[in-house]
Amino acid sequence: MGDKPIWEQIGSSFVQHYYHIFDTDRTQLGSLYIDASCLTWEGQQCQGKTAIVEKLSSLPFQKIQHSITSQDHQPTPDSCILSMVVGQLKADEDPIIGFHQIFILKNISDAWVCTNDMFRLALHNYG
Amino acid sequence: MGDKPIWEQIGSSFVQHYYHIFDTDRTQLGSLYIDASCLTWEGQQCQGKTAIVEKLSSLPFQKIQHSITSQDHQPTPDSCILSMVVGQLKADEDPIIGFHQIFILKNISDAWVCTNDMFRLALHNYG
Numbered sequence: 001m002g003d004k005p006i007w008e009q010i011g012s013s014f015v016q017h018y019y020h021i022f023d024t025d026r027t028q029l030g031s032l033y034i035d036a037s038c039l040t041w042e043g044q045q046c047q048g049k050t051a052i053v054e055k056l057s058s059l060p061f062q063k064i065q066h067s068i069t070s071q072d073h074q075p076t077p078d079s080c081i082l083s084m085v086v087g088q089l090k091a092d093e094d095p096i097i098g099f100h101q102i103f104i105l106k107n108i109s110d111a112w113v114c115t116n117d118m119f120r121l122a123l124h125n126y127g
Numbered sequence: 128m129g130d131k132p133i134w135e136q137i138g139s140s141f142v143q144h145y146y147h148i149f150d151t152d153r154t155q156l157g158s159l160y161i162d163a164s165c166l167t168w169e170g171q172q173c174q175g176k177t178a179i180v181e182k183l184s185s186l187p188f189q190k191i192q193h194s195i196t197s198q199d200h201q202p203t204p205d206s207c208i209l210s211m212v213v214g215q216l217k218a219d220e221d222p223i224i225g226f227h228q229i230f231i232l233k234n235i236s237d238a239w240v241c242t243n244d245m246f247r248l249a250l251h252n253y254g
Binding site for chain 1: 202
């Protein structure tokens with residue numbers, strides 16, 4: 001980790017933490033968002049910690065497991081971090097499916113929180 | 128367009144403009160970036176208008192055509208716009224392939240420029 005730029009260390013720690021919580025108990029994701037946070041999930045928008053956790057908690061599966069194929073991180077001019085994750089997930093007994101997700105992380109009161117989150121399944125993009 | 132939020136109008140206009148220039152003459156993309164802009168192209172990072180245009184111009188194809196499958200846009204807390212594009216592209220006579228790309232747009236001197244750009248082909252993500 002030591003040789004990597006700081007935004008990459010922070011971004012990849014966040015990503016690891018996010019999917020760990022998502023896969024173990026996604027009702028606990030609220031601490032990663034703030035009331036200004038936006039989520040766009042498969043084109044559906046919602047805003048705010050409460051609405052986001054409600055959306056993620058109500059997704060229709062019991063078990064889920066994410067695995068990451070690639071992740072890219074960049075610093076933004078406003079001292080945020082932009083992260084793009086490409087990976088695969090397995091929900092319940094469904095077939096494995098690809099997904100991509102992006103996050104903007106912002107440092108607020110010495111903690112990194114997610115202000116923007118977009119998720120799409122890789123359903124219709126096979127070339 | 129009138130009913131859509133302003134960030135969605137700006138984001139989708141930018142996306143349309145970007146791929147139009149990319150597909151007709153990608154050496155002209157410089158006006159969309161600034162010297163602080165970051166590009167991560169298939170995991171390779173470069174920074175600054177000049178380096179980005181050099182990278183995009185040197186990609187090994189003559190003809191390219193993008194088509195967009197989905198696009199999502201969000202406002203960020205720092206008055207930027209975050210856009211995620213999923214689509215397909217055809218380069219020269221190669222088979223059509225999926226891609227995903229994200230942009231952060233920032234208003235500088237009354238123009239929207241791209242400060243952050245990440246691109247990945249959907250090569251290894253078929254589930």
